Amino acid sequence: MSALALAIIFWIAAWALNVWLANSRWRATRMARIGVPVLFGVTLLVLWEGIVRGLGVSQVILPAPSLVAKTFANSTETLWVDFVQTVLKGALRGFLIGLIAAFVCAIAIDRSAFLTRGLLPIGNFFAALPIVGVAPIMVNWFGFDWQSKAAVVVVMVFFPILVNTVQGLRASGAMQRDLMRTYAANYWQTLFKLRLPAAMPFVFNGLKIATTLALIGAIVAEYFGSPTRGMGFRISTGVGSLSIDLVWAEIFVAAIVGTVFYGIMAWIERRVTFWHPSQRR
């Protein structure tokens, strides 16, 4: 029980520190902006550890974070193989193919106002659908290896990126377009020098949504058949063989990959759309 009591004391202390930090004169500093959420996260981990140890929760139900960390350190090789299979081969390739396809489609559609009006509502609707359900169909079409995972990812990321890009291409103002006309700019010049840059905030919105979808697609597709490696494979077999600590290690990897992937997108976005009001500091 003492572990649980310690965890609760830590929780209260961390909470008090956070309250103090958030109301102190350092609250706008970089340190506080990062420190407060980090402390919150650490508190959650400590509470989790305390509950598991204090109440003697069985490992099969919920392993303690320390055990997960140990498993993580002991099985880096397995985790790396799974990472390469699921993320680098499945999710990333699918993401790139879907991105290029959606981008080219968006630019093609954008030339016709009629198509744009028809496709925007349909694309929005498709983007809201549970497209992960196509995973078994894709595994059936493209086999067990990464190709089927990439295919699921392509289908999943296509519509959010398409819709956002099409909307973004309409974002430049009439004044700005008129200015390009007075410069005698042709379609492609206007596209590259005005409309694509103006579309970038929208495009990155779609890309950031797509990063998570790509991982979800790649992992779910592996539940329907994969070579004997991959994060989804390891999770589904791990649940079956009750090696729950390994499953949590995979979940940890998935969480890190998802966050880093999103972070990279946000970083590129800041570099590309530095001019946009939302990026001003």
Added chain:
Amino acid sequence: MRSALPILAVLGAMLVLWYLAVAPMNMRAALDQVERAGMAVVPEGSPLRREVSVWRLMAENSGHIEVGYGLDRPRLPTPAQVGQELWKTTGAMAVRGRAWSKRSLIYHGWITLQSTLWGFLLGTTVGIIGAIAIVYSRVADMSLMPWAIISQTIPIVALAPMIIVVSSQLGIEGRTLPKAIISAYLCYFPVLVGMVKGLRSPEKSQLDLLQTYDATGIQSFLKLRLPASVPYLFTSLKIGIAAALVGTIVGELPTGAISGLGARILIGDQFGTPLAIWSALFAAAILAGILVTLLDLAQRMALKRMGMQA
């Protein structure tokens, strides 16, 4: 309704493309079937045919292309086949009074809908309470907001089997609750973000006015912040319910569920009946469409009553 014609045109184009794609997708299976029936096929035997491209097969056996449009287990069913299967498992069964049979998609849709609605309720509640906490408490804003964003970058599917295992270990009967938790996880974020925006949407001068009226914190919340956030709320509810449905289906897919639309997809995969997969997918799409439309109607009505017609 200005966009009705373009939408129909795009849908029509998609249908045509779909029909065209059926021929190459099903060509090999069609030739196998034709050959078993004893008819002449140009490269004989399916191992030989595997060496030849689909396009050449289609050119040399053009008389058999139409067989691909009526296969029992097609790689890609035609829209008509999917429509028939959908009708067979919904409307036709309802007409015969067997709407709640285990083979009817109405039954499975209802199972999925239940989890979706519970998850939606849970996610919306968490989202709204979280938003209120974030708007009123600086600590919550600083510590919760980054984690809310991080939580959405974590692929929930990785967690889905775990949630089901843990809840069954804890002795929770049935799958409604674990599935609802997964859909709440996907659904709370749009609501949280939308409500934070909505609750912060009143301008400084409006808040100041309430101060001059000597309004208490609760009064200014109920009379200003809450009404001001309603348009934002409905917009995010529409995103939230679609996300909740995705969550339920994700919760049903990898976990060996036996009822629900996601389970139909899973079972269709295990038994090799593509038509069942496709019809379940379309049923899910129709369900999503109905739910979003209902919320859209509610939004229009609510905003009209409140005099904020969008």
